Amino acid sequence: MQAYLISDGEFATPRLAELQKRLTEFFVSRGFTTVEKTIHRDELAFCRGCFDCWVKTPGECIMHDGIAEINKACMSSDVVLYLCPVVFGQFSANIKFAIDRWLPNMLPYFVVRNDGSTMHSSRYADYPAQIFVGYGDQLSSTEMQLFTDVSKKHRSNVTVLFDKGNDDLLCAEIDNSPLRRIGGLL
């Protein structure tokens, strides 16, 4: 089993280092091998919405800046955990660069989910569990609710947690989340 930990190098605080260490220990204790990835400023280009990853090189972004390695690692993992600075109640820029470029991992076609909402269909039979751990200085309840809604409201197979300075609590919450690949609609 593999856990892939993605973090934002632009917000490399001492607390982030603590979290990386603690979460790595947690996943190892649960029998996972861990792979860490820190995304630095200007390391990735922004998705330019060309959709070539759907109609030219299906499943792969045409920009060769390291996103292929990230997407490959994501798709080879059982769990992908994002240590995500919360900015305006949303993902920080570096994390969002990676999230936007997750696009090759799905298909262009529209599907209608049971609740009537539209989504793109899955490219793969199953996907890693995705856990977003938001952190920031004195996040307001509005920011936390928005971060939760942005991550969970429109997608399946996603867990959203927040760092409240208590490592044991955070690890317990992660332990209660699905830590395995899951099939079905995105």
Add this chain to the structure above:
Amino acid sequence: MSQSNSKIVLVSASPKVDQTMSVSSLFANYAREKLHSSELTVEIIAVRNVLLHHETDHAYEALQNADAIMFIFPLYFFCLPAMLTRFLQDFVAKYPTAQQHNKVYAIVNCGFPEAGINLEAMRGLECFSKQTMRTFLGGVMVGCGGMLISAKDAPFMRPVFEKIDHLLERMIRDCKSDQPEKALTEQVEPKFPRNLYFFSGNAGWNASARKNGLRIRDIKRKPYHM
């Protein structure tokens, strides 16, 4: 009464290379034309160009000096596209708060038919506004973005432009008044059958793939299959 030459900045934030195929660019140009008739100074900031050509200094100064800002952008993964997040994150690092009373509006479009899914992006801009001491006054959430360029003149597209017209008219009134009207976020979709939108969208992907020399089944390749 506010001064009649209020400065409005339209932030056009589509990451697309070909901006002629960008809905945000279409809306930004449309808004500039509509606003031009009144006594306002209107400037478009194209975020993609600004970032790629390292011209953020001028853009950030324009935002900081604006009386009103309208963000116009596509929804990416249910929130702001990374490009716009980068632009705003750096803007706030340089100018943490507004230096004057500053109004914020937005037009957000998405490729899915449901315009309501743009709401979290709107709320993100509300967070940005609150953090930087600006006043968020809402905007328009648009669905079916995939057909907005090709069918912009079609009769079924009229409701979209009517909503945008209402927003622009409100923006003008706000700029001329000491007290802006109440914030309002509306949603609109072209009057077009959803199934037909899906059908034409899906057919379009297949046609694009064929144009690139692929077979339909190639679209479903799994390069990272475990």
